[in-house]
Amino acid sequence: MDFNVNSVMLFALVAVIVLVVLGQSVYFLYKALKRAKQIGISKSVIKKTITSSATFTIAPAVSILVGVISLSVSLGIPLPWLRLSVVGSLSYETVAAGATLESMGLSTANQVLDPSVFVTVAFVMTIGIALGLFLVPILTKRIQKGMVKLEKRDKRWMEIFNSAMFLGMISAFLGFVFCDVTNLFRSSEWLALKGISRTSCLIPVFVMLTSAITMIILGLLSKKTKKRWITDYALPISLIIGMASAIPFTAWLA
Amino acid sequence: MKKQNLSYLDSVHKDGLVWGLALFALIFLFPIACCLIFWTLPNWEGLWKGLIAVAPMYWAVALVEVFTYVPMLGAGGAYLSFVTGNISNLKLPCALNAMEIANVKPTSEEGEIISTISIAVSSIVTTLIIIIGICLIVPLTPVLQSPALSVAFEQLLPALFGGLGIVFVSKNVKLAIFPIILMLVLFIAVPALDAGMVGIMVPVGVIFTLIVARIMYKKGLI
Structure with a gap:
């Protein structure tokens, strides 16, 4: 397939991954809401939590969107969309993309035309942020257990x-x-x-x-x-x- | 009650493990699928140099971040935040604010639930805003990149931590004095500490505050 940073295939791929991530949030939200009902947290508190969190999120989320736009100059829309929707933060992704492009004699000011360069940047961005994603499922339970112990003691x-x-x-x-x-x-x-x-x-x-x-x-x-x-x-x-x-x-x- | 409590948290951990590892595998799908779709391989030299430039630092930060943020986010909040990112500039302030409004303690089960709901809603709203923004990228780009709005977005963090800071500092004045003085001195006196370094200074601030808090607690000052 001919390479293009904004290829339809890339959009489709990212859309699938973003949907799965959205699915995780919806799943945990449903679970927490169900538990909230069981232990008798009032509906008004839940409603307040949802509306205040949603309102608060708007400005920071738009600033993330600005990040997607600024990275899209060199990398197209799909890759920055993915990277800033899953784990990434603008400061990290800009550095990762910039350092990798520079090591190949390119810069973030121009669109990437070579598929090999594009996958290289994608790999560096992904491997760079992968550790946190791997450690959290493994360590969270232990850290939380330590906290519970601490609370029992004092x-x-x-x-x-x-x-x-x-x-x-x-x-x-x-x-x-x-x-x-x-x-x-x-x-x-x-x-x-x-x-x-x-x-x-x-x-x-x-x-x-x-x-x-x-x-x-x-x-x-x-x-x-x-x-x-x-x-x-x-x-x-x-x-x-x-x-x-x-x-x-x-x-x-x- | 106690048994139910345990079973909710346990099921959160179980689901967190499954979702977390599945998503870990899924994020590698993108670069691998790109190789197959465009029938290409990475530029190995570029990959190596790029990784040397970013991985050691970001892996070290990730390791410290897990220990710093997981206790503050709660279990459900941690599983979600570390997948969707933007923890210190969005998810954690959002959860802190929600727990403050709901008047629940972060260590209680209510706190765990409110934090999870808040972070889940925040993640969903962020994802939707980015999707809408991408659909409308052509008309939106000139607006979002206009000089006035760029200036406003540049000051997101000072605006966010001004509002959040005053709430938490005023509630814990005694405990806040020393860490604030330390951070002011460090950021003002060390030129290398700039906007890019703030993420690394968070764990430093947290550890220092914990030590100060322990001493003050032992001496009966707080």
Whole structure:
């Protein structure tokens, strides 16, 4: 068959795999909903969980779609669609595709025309992410058992343990927001060489603050008006307002 | 109740194992099928060089990620998240938010169920949005790549962790101080730490916070 990065066969192949992955989510959702009913979790809590999760997902999912579009320049649509629907993340896939293409003297700026190059990139992307997929089914039960043991021994510590893990993750992302603030003190020559403005490093900081302040205001509003739905949608609203604030902040600081 | 509880979790583990290994085999179907359809073989030198460039680092990250994220995601959530990906920028914040709204503890069975429902819904919505986006790719591309929207999408993580962070930090101020200071110092002082390194810094943050938490707990500070 003649090779084309957007061949119908490739679309069909990816569609089948994506459907199976979708099947797994639907299966686990059904199972969890059934169990929720058995142990008496109220319908309103379930409904809230579903609607708030779906709303929250929209903006990050669209950003994943943007990733598919940017990778589709060199690799066509099917491969990025597959890679970003199963395990992948944009940062990883871009690096994997870029490194492999470069090793063959090509770049992500041009469409791949050689089927051998295409399967090479596909293999590298797949092997690179395969380990996590293999380890989780094997290790999850053991890790969870360890957690149950820990909880039996000391319930209070287990609660702190969980909060500590979440905070550890959150603190890494908060630190990352400030990763470029040293640009404020760089020489003008250095900034000109990099082609960035002195204050552009403050954009993520201001976006983060906008989102955090929005979250606080929504929390207070929900308490004052006694409207629970505000809390349910507070995170997606803060996320969108934060992202939208990037537009004026960038115009001002970049 | 206790027996039923065990049987639900056990069946989640059993299904997770079957689905997980089946999907592991399935993802290799794509490159292998491509070889057969186009009757070609990989460029072995390119494959080798590409793997050397990405595999050692990503395998190490994957190993650490399993131990970092599985306890936070719960069993059902872990089986789903590690298949559909985008854990730290989507699935885990989504599950955390859902458990917060439902007011359930992550360690309880209710927490396990709410987390699974939240991550399953999030995975389904993501998959559907990507499918719709691909069907409408021609009219959508100029909109999504417009300067205004690109700028907004670039700031997804600060916007996400600003909102999520304030909730969790304000609930655990004492526990949050040291990890936040450490991460600020590291990210500001070490130039090599940039956007690409944040995934690697998550386990560092988690381990450090656990140590601090243990010391504070033993000393009766929290």
